[in-house]
Amino acid sequence: MEKQLFNFIAKYMPLSVEEKEAIIELDIFRNYKKGTVLLKEGQYSKVGYFVIKGCIRSYYVIDGEEKTTAFYTELDSFSPLCVVNNKPSEYYVACVEDSILTVANPEMEKIIFEKFPRFETLCRILSEELLAKSQASFDDFKTSSPEQRYLKLLETRPDLLQRVPQHQLASYLGMKPQSLSRIRKRLVDQHK
Amino acid sequence: MEKQLFNFIAKYMPLSVEEKEAIIELDIFRNYKKGTVLLKEGQYSKVGYFVIKGCIRSYYVIDGEEKTTAFYTELDSFSPLCVVNNKPSEYYVACVEDSILTVANPEMEKIIFEKFPRFETLCRILSEELLAKSQASFDDFKTSSPEQRYLKLLETRPDLLQRVPQHQLASYLGMKPQSLSRIRKRLVDQHK
DNA sequence: GCCAAACGTTCACTTAAGTTAACAAAAAAG
DNA sequence: CTTTTTTGTTAACTTAAGTGAACGTTTGGC
Numbered sequence: 001m002e003k004q005l006f007n008f009i010a011k012y013m014p015l016s017v018e019e020k021e022a023i024i025e026l027d028i029f030r031n032y033k034k035g036t037v038l039l040k041e042g043q044y045s046k047v048g049y050f051v052i053k054g055c056i057r058s059y060y061v062i063d064g065e066e067k068t069t070a071f072y073t074e075l076d077s078f079s080p081l082c083v084v085n086n087k088p089s090e091y092y093v094a095c096v097e098d099s100i101l102t103v104a105n106p107e108m109e110k111i112i113f114e115k116f117p118r119f120e121t122l123c124r125i126l127s128e129e130l131l132a133k134s135q136a137s138f139d140d141f142k143t144s145s146p147e148q149r150y151l152k153l154l155e156t157r158p159d160l161l162q163r164v165p166q167h168q169l170a171s172y173l174g175m176k177p178q179s180l181s182r183i184r185k186r187l188v189d190q191h192k
Numbered sequence: 193m194e195k196q197l198f199n200f201i202a203k204y205m206p207l208s209v210e211e212k213e214a215i216i217e218l219d220i221f222r223n224y225k226k227g228t229v230l231l232k233e234g235q236y237s238k239v240g241y242f243v244i245k246g247c248i249r250s251y252y253v254i255d256g257e258e259k260t261t262a263f264y265t266e267l268d269s270f271s272p273l274c275v276v277n278n279k280p281s282e283y284y285v286a287c288v289e290d291s292i293l294t295v296a297n298p299e300m301e302k303i304i305f306e307k308f309p310r311f312e313t314l315c316r317i318l319s320e321e322l323l324a325k326s327q328a329s330f331d332d333f334k335t336s337s338p339e340q341r342y343l344k345l346l347e348t349r350p351d352l353l354q355r356v357p358q359h360q361l362a363s364y365l366g367m368k369p370q371s372l373s374r375i376r377k378r379l380v381d382q383h384k
Numbered sequence: 385g386c387c388a389a390a391c392g393t394t395c396a397c398t399t400a401a402g403t404t405a406a407c408a409a410a411a412a413a414g
Numbered sequence: 415c416t417t418t419t420t421t422g423t424t425a426a427c428t429t430a431a432g433t434g435a436a437c438g439t440t441t442g443g444c
Contacts, residue, residue, distance in 0.1 A: 060335060069331040081324040091331070117309065124316035131323040132273040138330045139261040139283070142366045143252060145402095146431070166392065174334045179431055181393055186430095337432095338401070357421065371401055373423055 001029055001100060004052045008075050012122055019116055026112065028102040032095045039080055039093035046105045048079035054099025055163055059171075060091045068168040071096065071160055077126070096164055146175045147183050193221055193292060196244050200267050204314055211308055218304065220294040224287045231272055231285040238297045240271035246291025247355055251363075252283045260360040263288065263352055269318070288356055338367045339375050 002024060009015055015023075029052070032038070039045045041061065049056065051072050058080070059068040069091070072078045082089040083106070113120040141149060150173055153160065160169065167177035175183075194216060201207055207215075221244070224230070231237045233253065241248065243264050250272070251260040261283070264270045274281040275298070305312040333341060342365055345352065352361065359369035367375075 058331075060331065062335060067335045069334050070327070079320060079324060081328050084321050084324040090328075113313075120312060120316055121305075124312055124319065127316065127319045127323050128271060129276050131319050131326060132271060132276040134323060134326045134330065135262065136273050136282075138326065138333070139250075139252065141330070141333065142261050142363070143254060143259045165390085167390090171334070176432060177392075178394085178433080182431080185393080359421065368402060369422075370403080370424085374401080377423080 001052060004075070005050065005102060009122065012125060013118060019119075022112060022115055026104065026108055028104050028108070030101050030103050032099050032101065034095055034098050036095045037092060038095065039082075039089055039091075041090060041092055042088045043082070044086070044088055045080060045082055047103050048077065048083055048105070049093075050077040050102040050104075051075065052100040052102065054101070055096040056093055056099060056101070057096050057164070057168065057172075058091050058093050059168075066168070067171045069172065071157075071164060071172065073157075073159070073163075077130070096168075141174065146173060146179060147186075149173045150180065150183050151187075193244060196267070197242065197294060201314065204317060205310060211311075214304060214307055218296065218300055220296050220300070222293050222295050224291050224293065226287055226290050228287045229284060230287065231274075231281055231283075233282060233284055234280045235274070236278070236280055237272060237274055239295050240269065240275055240297070241285075242269040242294040242296075243267065244292040244294065246293070247288040248285055248291060248293070249288050249356070249360065250283050250285050251360075258360070259363045261364065263349075263356060263364065265349075265351070265355075269322070288360075333366065338365060338371060339378075341365045342372065342375050343379075 002020070005023070006015060006020060032054070038049070038056065049072070051074055053074060055071060055073045056078070057068050057072070058070045058078075059066045061067075070078070078093075080089055080091070080093060081087075109119075109123070113123075140152065144152065153169070153173065166180055170177040170180040173180065194212070197215075198207060198212060224246075230241070230248065241264070243266055245266060247263060247265045248270070249260050249264070250262045250270075251258045253259075262270070270285075272281055272283075272285060273279075301311075301315070305315075332344065336344065345361070345365065358372055362369040362372040365372065
C-alpha cells in the first residue's frame, strides 16, 4: 500500500529508509467505502488527499443539481480550496469507488517538513507542476467544443468512462447528460 | 517598483532587510513594451513571471486563429508549463500593455532558497494557493453558460474589459467575438 | 426476488452559440 | 493627414446544446 506512494515520490526523489519510516509513522492511510462523503458544502476541512487506489470526485449542488467538476484517481492528489483559504467549502467530495487514500493536514506537513526539509521542496515542485497542468487542462477546455472535450477524454482518461456514471461525466465535460448521450450516438452513427 | 513586490510578499511573511537586498541583487525587474512577445510556441523557456504593472496574456494559435486563455495583471504570477515539464511551449505569451515584470528562472530560485529557506515555504504556499484558485475558476467555468461567464467577469475583473480587446476576451470566455458582442447587446437591451 | 430509485436513451421543441459576410469605427502606420 | 489594419457590430442562416418528458434498463435495498 505504501509502495504506490513511495514509487510515486521516487520519480521526483528517492527516499531514504528513515524518511519512509517517518511517513509511515504519520499513519495517513485510510480506507473508504464507495459513496462515502469526505467533505460537505459549508465545512471547514483541513485535509488534503492522495489517491492510492480508487476514485473520488468533487461536485457542487446548484439548484438541487449535482455538478461534478473533477475526478481524482490513482496517483492524483487533491487539496480542497477550503484547506487553503479557511473559508467554508463550496463543494462536496465523495468516493466514486471503494478507495484507499492518504489523508494529511498542514500540521502533519509542518512536522515532516521540519524533520526532512526535502519534503517541502518535493511539495513545492509537485504543486507547481499540478498548477501548470491544471492551467493546461483549463486551456484545453476553453478552446474545445463539447464534442471535442468528450473525444479528448476518450484519449486521455478512457478509464473514467468505465468507472464513473455518465451523468457525472457530462457535467465534468460541461454539458447535460442528454447532450453527452446524443454526442455518443452521433459518433457511433458516423462510424458506420 | 520593488515596493509592490515586497508589499505582496509581506501579506504572507514580512521580509528582513537582508532578504530584500538578496532579492534586489538578483536583478529581476524588467520593462517591456506593449506587444512584446515573451514566449513563442515551440520554445523551451525557463522563466516565470510576476506582474508588477501591466498585463500579459497567454494564447494558442489554432488553425491560424489566436485563442487567448489567460490574462495576468498586477500581483499575478505565471510560470508557463514548458518551464515545468521541459517540453516546447504550446502557446505564446505577450504583453497586452507596457509592463513591468519580474523574470526569474529555477536556478535563481535555487540560489535564494539555499540562502533563505523561508522563500521556498513562501513559494510552496503560493503555488498551493494558486492551484486551488485555478481549480475553482475552472469549476466556475464548467458550471456556467457563456453569458454567465461574461457576467462573472464583469464582477470579478471589470478592469479587463477596459484593458483588453474584446475579441481576446471572447476566447478567454470560451466563445466567438460575435457571440460576445451579441451577449453584450442582449444585456443592454434587457436593461431598457 | 421484488420494488423503488437511479441511470441512460430518445424525441420534439426551444434557445443560444457558431458561421459567413458585410460594414462601421477606431487605432496604428506611413 | 491619409491610408491600412485591427477591432467591433450586425444580420441571416446553420448547427448543436438545453429543456422537458417519456420510456426502458440497471442497480441496490429490503
